[in-house]
Amino acid sequence: RQTAKTVGVINGGVGTSLSGSYASTVSVVGTLASQSKNDVTATAAVVSQAKSSRDSVSGVSLDEEASNLIKYQQYYTASSQIIKAAQTIFSTLINSL
Known part of the structure; x- marks a missing residue:
């Protein structure tokens, strides 16, 4: 050793x-x-x-983003309904002349 x-x-x-x-x-x-x-x-x-x-x-909070997407979709739908109503009113006015 x-x-x-x-x-x-x-x-x-x-x-x-x-x-x-x-x-x-x-x-x-x-x-x-x-x-x-x-x-x-x-x-x-x-x-x-x-x-x-x-x-x-x-x-980024996924829940917050999802709720924002739903809110924006509702805004878009409301805007399209307003535009459709305006088109109907203008068409009625033009056709009545």
Whole structure:
């Protein structure tokens, strides 16, 4: 088994074993993965909040739009009836002359 004592050390540095180096690498990778997961969660929350804020300011209410369409349809129908009545009146006036 390889240990820090059995690894050759150059220039007075501190040696490390293969298993120690592996454990250190796994620890660093685990820490970075955990931080990345937290970053993703935080970013998703920020994006969700930003979308909610945007939609509350500039969102379109489908119910409101549907009621507006019905209202505009009723206006159109009323206008066409007025035009039809005016045409009938003018036709009657012209024919009576």
